[in-house]
Amino acid sequence: MKKWLLVTAASLLLAACGKDESAEQAKETAAAEEQKNEEKIEKETEKESSKEETSKVELSQEEMDQLRIPTVSIDSPYYEKDLTEQELVEDYMDETGRIYFSLTEEPIRTIVSSTSSSKVSNITNYSDVFINPESQQAYQLQNQAERDQIYKLILANQPTQLQGTDPYEYRTWEQATNLERGMMQMLYLVGPTMNDIKTAMDRDLYDHPAFVVGQEELEKLGAPLVFAPAPQTPLDYELFENMKMVQAMWGQVGKFENPAENKAEFEKVYAQARQETNNLFARINYALTEDGFSE
Helix, strand or coil, rough: HHHHHHHHHHHHHHHHHCCCCCCCHHHHHHHHHHHHHHHHHHHHHHHHHHHHHHHCCCCCHHHHHCCCCCCCHHHEECCCCEEEHHHHHHHHHHCCCECCCCCHHHHHHEEEEEECCEEEEEEEEEEEEEEEECCCCECCCCCCHHHHHHHHHHHHCCHHHHHHCCCHHHHCCCCHHHHHCCCCHHHHHHHHHHHHHHHHHHCCHHHHHHHHHHHHHHHHCCCCCCCEEEECHHHHHHHHHHHHHHCCCCCHHCCCHHHHCCCHHHHHHHHHHHHHHHHHHHHHHHHCCCCCCCC
16 A cells, blocks of 8 residues: 555656646646546555455365366276287287277286396386376266367367368378377366466466466376376377477476466466477377378
8 A cells, every 4th residue: 555655646746746737737637646546546456355355265175176177087007917019919909000998998008028138017008098097097088079179179270381281181080099089188188277277377366276276287297107198100109209298397387386476487387388288289280190000
């Protein structure tokens, strides 16, 4: 309030010293300026009060749950038996070259390869969704309408060199690789959380439940134990590296401490994560115009 009183006083002084004004005109001008500033003070006070009330809002557990990224509970996704690469290919690869297990088929497999001097084990997710085996949660869209929506959104985000490409020139959802489908589902699911955080930042509501929960959810996504679908084609390997980079950025946004006290730095971290998340739309768009599995 002291700051606003100083502003009002300065306005009155400037009004009284106006060039070619009579004492009466100066008085009227000063009164008008005072009224204007009083209205401004009132609006700012209401704004601050509203912000304080909003930031301290308490939500029910159900409302808090609705702010979280929806996941699907699953049984342990680990297959109990180790497999060699040869067994995996001979027993589970389909005619197109894809290896796929649904969430009910224990899709995380341990693949063992041996050399003359060592034995190497790789734990690999052969589903088409991101999985957190520790919490036994999967990031999976639950209906065809959602899958259709994100697929169309991906096709609408054409990189410059693909502007005007006919939708029929893209591989369909069914023809997409496990990784491509997993990334599309994740983009659909993470979008609202990224937007909730941005909205809270724009309104300076760093204590709002939507912001707090959003950070928690992104920290979970950035955890090393969240398994992306394994790459299975040459282009998949490039997408996989892009995805891991963005996943780490989500984790950085989630783990950022005291963002309200370090707004400028947090905004940089968030902006970079948001930009790279958006870039994934174009990367997947491009990938879907290239050959995937053999048909």
